[in-house]
Amino acid sequence: MSLIRDNASVLASAIAEGEVSSEEVTRAHLDRIAAVDERVHAFLHVDSDGAIAAAKRVDAKRAAGEKLGPLAGVPLALKDVLAMKGQPTTAGSKILEGWIPPYDAAVVERLRAADIIILGKTNMDEFAMGSSTEHSAYGPTHNPWDLDRIPGGSGGGSAAALAAFEAPLAIGTDTGGSIRQPAAVTATVGVKPTYGAVPRYGLIALASSLDQVGPCARNVLDTALLHAAIAGHDARDSTSINAPVPDVVAAALNADVRGMKVGLVRELSGAGYQAGVQQRFDEAVAILTELGAEVIEVSCPHFEYALAAYYLILPSECSSNLARFDGMRYGLRVGDDGSRSVEEVMALTREAGFGPEVKRRIMIGTYALSSGYYDAYYGQAQKVRTLITRDFTEAFEKVDVLISPTAPTTAFKIGEKVDDPVAMYLNDIATIPVNLAGNCAMSLPIGLAPEDGLPVGLQIMAPPMGDDRLYRAGAAVEAALVDRWGHLLIEEAPAL
Amino acid sequence: MKTVPFEEALTRYEPVIGLEVHVELGTQSKMFCSCSTNFGAEPNTQVCPVCLALPGAMPVANRAAIESIIRIGLALNCSIAEWCRMARKNYFYPDMPKDYQISQYDEPICTDGYLDVTVDGKVVRVEIERVHMEEDTGKLTHSGGATGRIHGADYSVVDYNRAGIPLVEIVTKTVVGTGALAPAVARAYVAEIRDLMRALGVSDVKMEEGSLRCDANLSLNRPGDPWGTRTETKNVNSLRSVERAVRFEIERQAAVLDDGGRVHQETRHFQEGDGTTAPGRSKEQAEDYRYFPEPDLVPIAPSREWVEELRLTLPELPSVRRARLAEAWVIGEFEMATLVNAGILDIVEETVAAGVAPDAARKWWSGEFTRAASERGVEPADLPVTSADIARVEELIASGALNDKLARQVFEAVLAGEGSPDEVVAARGLAVVSDDGPLLEAIDAALAEQPDVAEKIRSGKLQAAGAIVGAVMKTTRGQADAGRVRELLLERLGVEG
Numbered sequence: 001m002s003l004i005r006d007n008a009s010v011l012a013s014a015i016a017e018g019e020v021s022s023e024e025v026t027r028a029h030l031d032r033i034a035a036v037d038e039r040v041h042a043f044l045h046v047d048s049d050g051a052i053a054a055a056k057r058v059d060a061k062r063a064a065g066e067k068l069g070p071l072a073g074v075p076l077a078l079k080d081v082l083a084m085k086g087q088p089t090t091a092g093s094k095i096l097e098g099w100i101p102p103y104d105a106a107v108v109e110r111l112r113a114a115d116i117i118i119l120g121k122t123n124m125d126e127f128a129m130g131s132s133t134e135h136s137a138y139g140p141t142h143n144p145w146d147l148d149r150i151p152g153g154s155g156g157g158s159a160a161a162l163a164a165f166e167a168p169l170a171i172g173t174d175t176g177g178s179i180r181q182p183a184a185v186t187a188t189v190g191v192k193p194t195y196g197a198v199p200r201y202g203l204i205a206l207a208s209s210l211d212q213v214g215p216c217a218r219n220v221l222d223t224a225l226l227h228a229a230i231a232g233h234d235a236r237d238s239t240s241i242n243a244p245v246p247d248v249v250a251a252a253l254n255a256d257v258r259g260m261k262v263g264l265v266r267e268l269s270g271a272g273y274q275a276g277v278q279q280r281f282d283e284a285v286a287i288l289t290e291l292g293a294e295v296i297e298v299s300c301p302h303f304e305y306a307l308a309a310y311y312l313i314l315p316s317e318c319s320s321n322l323a324r325f326d327g328m329r330y331g332l333r334v335g336d337d338g339s340r341s342v343e344e345v346m347a348l349t350r351e352a353g354f355g356p357e358v359k360r361r362i363m364i365g366t367y368a369l370s371s372g373y374y375d376a377y378y379g380q381a382q383k384v385r386t387l388i389t390r391d392f393t394e395a396f397e398k399v400d401v402l403i404s405p406t407a408p409t410t411a412f413k414i415g416e417k418v419d420d421p422v423a424m425y426l427n428d429i430a431t432i433p434v435n436l437a438g439n440c441a442m443s444l445p446i447g448l449a450p451e452d453g454l455p456v457g458l459q460i461m462a463p464p465m466g467d468d469r470l471y472r473a474g475a476a477v478e479a480a481l482v483d484r485w486g487h488l489l490i491e492e493a494p495a496l
Numbered sequence: 497m498k499t500v501p502f503e504e505a506l507t508r509y510e511p512v513i514g515l516e517v518h519v520e521l522g523t524q525s526k527m528f529c530s531c532s533t534n535f536g537a538e539p540n541t542q543v544c545p546v547c548l549a550l551p552g553a554m555p556v557a558n559r560a561a562i563e564s565i566i567r568i569g570l571a572l573n574c575s576i577a578e579w580c581r582m583a584r585k586n587y588f589y590p591d592m593p594k595d596y597q598i599s600q601y602d603e604p605i606c607t608d609g610y611l612d613v614t615v616d617g618k619v620v621r622v623e624i625e626r627v628h629m630e631e632d633t634g635k636l637t638h639s640g641g642a643t644g645r646i647h648g649a650d651y652s653v654v655d656y657n658r659a660g661i662p663l664v665e666i667v668t669k670t671v672v673g674t675g676a677l678a679p680a681v682a683r684a685y686v687a688e689i690r691d692l693m694r695a696l697g698v699s700d701v702k703m704e705e706g707s708l709r710c711d712a713n714l715s716l717n718r719p720g721d722p723w724g725t726r727t728e729t730k731n732v733n734s735l736r737s738v739e740r741a742v743r744f745e746i747e748r749q750a751a752v753l754d755d756g757g758r759v760h761q762e763t764r765h766f767q768e769g770d771g772t773t774a775p776g777r778s779k780e781q782a783e784d785y786r787y788f789p790e791p792d793l794v795p796i797a798p799s800r801e802w803v804e805e806l807r808l809t810l811p812e813l814p815s816v817r818r819a820r821l822a823e824a825w826v827i828g829e830f831e832m833a834t835l836v837n838a839g840i841l842d843i844v845e846e847t848v849a850a851g852v853a854p855d856a857a858r859k860w861w862s863g864e865f866t867r868a869a870s871e872r873g874v875e876p877a878d879l880p881v882t883s884a885d886i887a888r889v890e891e892l893i894a895s896g897a898l899n900d901k902l903a904r905q906v907f908e909a910v911l912a913g914e915g916s917p918d919e920v921v922a923a924r925g926l927a928v929v930s931d932d933g934p935l936l937e938a939i940d941a942a943l944a945e946q947p948d949v950a951e952k953i954r955s956g957k958l959q960a961a962g963a964i965v966g967a968v969m970k971t972t973r974g975q976a977d978a979g980r981v982r983e984l985l986l987e988r989l990g991v992e993g
């Protein structure tokens with residue numbers, strides 16, 4: 001077996017069987033990080049001591065005959081937007097440099113409770129604003145498929161860590177596609193669960209009504225196992241759903257789409273989508289049909305306004321959510337030399353601590369919420385949001401899942417779009433509607449675009465609390481492709 | 497600052513008032529986290545990730561606080577929203593950890609109620625526009641600098657123990673037509689709110705600890721003209737201050753208008769020392785709080801069943817109770833207001849319940865005990881005298897064992913910690929001289945000293961008897977029953993009483 005290339009479920013059973021220790025698996029990943037991360041830059045912070053100590057605890061538990069969870073002892077990369085007690089947590093921003101949270105996010109508590117080993121914190125666009133991880137204050141992450149290219153964003157660090165075999169599991173967060181688009185461009189799997197399915201307590205908020213924590217891995221089953229470990233109600237998050245979590249693991253093991261009705265969203269393909277992306281997507285549609293699914297075309301007419309609505313709602317919420325970073329209680333403080341007023345210190349801190357994309361969105365959001373503009377911008381965007389939700393509701397009356405390409409293009413070059421915010425925003429055109437409506441979606445690899453040899457992702461979307469459908473359909477497509485290729489697509493990634 | 501005498505101002509202008517009262521709820525935990533709300537703890541010891549606004553922390557609404565506000569709304573005759581949301585009020589200030597306050601904006605939980613207050617026998621209906629929920633800020637203390645404000649201070653410290661304590665804001669509609677009663681109406685309204693909160697048991701409403709705070713809005717206009725520009729006076733922290741602040745603003749604004757000036761729309765601060773108001777930050781450029789629905793909290797949708805359940809928990813409202821007691825005790829509005837303002841209504845009611853006649857209970861508490869309490873700087877109810885003590889003393893008076901003067905001496909001793917009324921009577925030998933022998937001796941002596949008075953009484957001028965009775969009381973050092981002395985005297989002189 002290969003300690004760094006095997007899937008999480010394989011590693012977990014090997015650890016449970018005593019074939020290998022968690023400490024060995026963990027050390028292998030720490031060695032891999034040491035070997036490749038200088039080039040990939042997936043991690044902002046690696047907690048070697050904490051990871052090894054946690055691995056030793058798992059090994060001790062096993063030795064003592066205690067029952068272990070299905071992912072016990074397996075290492076994981078944690079997006080740096082989740083508070084982790086005693087570990088730096090920056091959200092990719094200079095303004096939080098040096099802050100050490102005194103508490104664990106709900107998801108981190110669950111990871112620890114599941115005996116999953118947290119290797120460290122992964123890079124991201126500052127406060128999760130971006131689609132390339134270029135907006136990290138700590139420098140970009142490189143796509144393991146081509147180090148000159150972006151790994152997607154905002155969760156580029158987590159996706160790159162998976163693709164570079166630095167971790168078999170990762171946690172991402174998805175506000176407009178930050179789990180799915182990185183998964184698509186790195187040939188990994190990522191799920192944005194139903195809004196409220198995974199507690200947000202301890203997630204540094206970008207846009208509270210859109211943010212969702214989710215699982216990332218290199219295959220569908222591992223993703224499901226991680227999903228099951230982190231999902232479920234938490235009373236500390238008022239928006240957390242208090243209902244049983246759909247059995248996503250059973251769904252991933254039941255890779256059968258016979259009789260499943262699949263809706264192809266007319267508005268999310270064709271013009272604006274790279275030819276090779278469209279080609280692989282069409283092939284995926286053919287596979288679904290071959291597997292016995294009934295694929296029909298559906299229309300979601302309001303999706304064309306999704307991007308515009310999103311770029312009003314998100315900045316509005318983030319302008320408020322990011323107000324707390326004022327230099328008063330934690331993180332950066334600039335200009336406190338005894339000569340300046342508290343307002344000046346706040347302003348200087350925010351001026352120095354936030355990057356240009358963050359400032360841009362804070363300004364847009366401040367404007368959109370201003371009295372006299374609120375109705376025209378924020379208010380109107382909320383109406384569009386309602387219409388998009390209605391589009392989904394009507395579509396799901398006809399079909400079980402919807403599909404589209406995850407991203408319109410494959411990974412672009414670092415620097416290519418960084419000065420063109422609108423071009424950057426267009427990356428999320430297919431992923432944003434799901435966040436606005438609060439339902440769930442998965443991205444999984446479906447091949448390489450012929451023109452550039454880079455990964456393409458398929459997006460599967462399901463209604464709220466229909467997360468299990470994603471895994472059933474995703475596992476079926478994945479199984480068919482593995483049959484065809486003889487291995488997961490990620491195995492074709494160039495050696496680092 | 498130029499002012500016009502109050503009465504003169506009212507000859508030319510009509511005041512329009514509006515009141516915003518903030519009440520800190522007495523819930524065990526804060527509005528959005530489980531931190532304690534106890535007053536007076538070491539700074540920054542009752543804090544957590546949520547109320548410090550650490551990155552990632554999220555609020556969860558306190559059900560007990562929502563319950564309290566619904567009960568307040570019901571007591572104020574408001575409609576309770578079937579569905580409403582919290583909103584974020586965005587502004588930067590170091591006492592506010594999130595740099596936004598979770599409050600309510602256009603969807604308050606309680607709307608359109610009223611509260612009747614009585615001033616000088618006149619019932620004024622104060623209409624309530626809204627009652628909404630919000631969280632308190634931390635407390636800033638500024639060191640150095642002359643003003644005690646943040647500007648000019650050498651440094652400031654902030655205590656976040658208060659941050660996140662649930663606050664209820666009760667906003668009146670504009671109150672018009674109160675004329676010269678405006679200051680008294682404002683005071684009576686705040687007093688009524690205070691009593692209501694106490695009766696509901698939702699807050700300890702201690703103005704001195706800031707658990708009830710009032711902002712008073714006031715504008716003046718000439719009769720027939722549209723309303724004038726209003727000022728908002730903050731920092732009004734006692735009932736007396738509410739009245740003084742409104743009165744002063746009437747006097748000040750009248751002077752501004754008399755001079756042809758215009759009143760600035762601004763926040764002013766009440767100065768406890770001289771009873772004036774001073775300008776705070778100007779509101780000429782209205783602050784834009786960029787309100788929007790709080791996305792971290794689910795909407796509040798109190799079921800009708802719950803609201804009706806809460807309605808059943810409403811106590812007798814203070815106004816209803818006062819009317820009931822006034823009728824039972826056969827007293828008027830004025831007497832009742834006196835008891836309320838002196839803060840002795842509860843204890844008088846308790847004393848009556850202990851078997852003391854209402855008049856006697858009122859007399860003791862508003863006279864003797866109010867005086868004793870103010871001498872000691874405590875509330876009358878906190879004096880070391882019980883309703884049972886009063887009942888016992890009244891019994892002794894009724895049996896003739898004590899008279900009023902002796903009874904007062906007994907209470908003095910009780911308050912001084914000398915024991916129960918019976919113990920004091922025994923120890924001090926305080927008892928009415930009830931043996932007729934010594935009384936007759938004293939009467940004879942007095943008659944002998946004042947033969948002309950004796951003659952007058954004999955001739956039927958009974959009012960002259962007082963002089964003899966007085967002399968006897970003096971000889972017996974008050975320990976006689978004046979009624980008995982009179983009886984014996986008339987008997988002695990063979991006059992029909």
Ligand SMILES: [Zn+2]
Nearest residue numbers: 529531544547
């Ligand atoms: Zn707290």
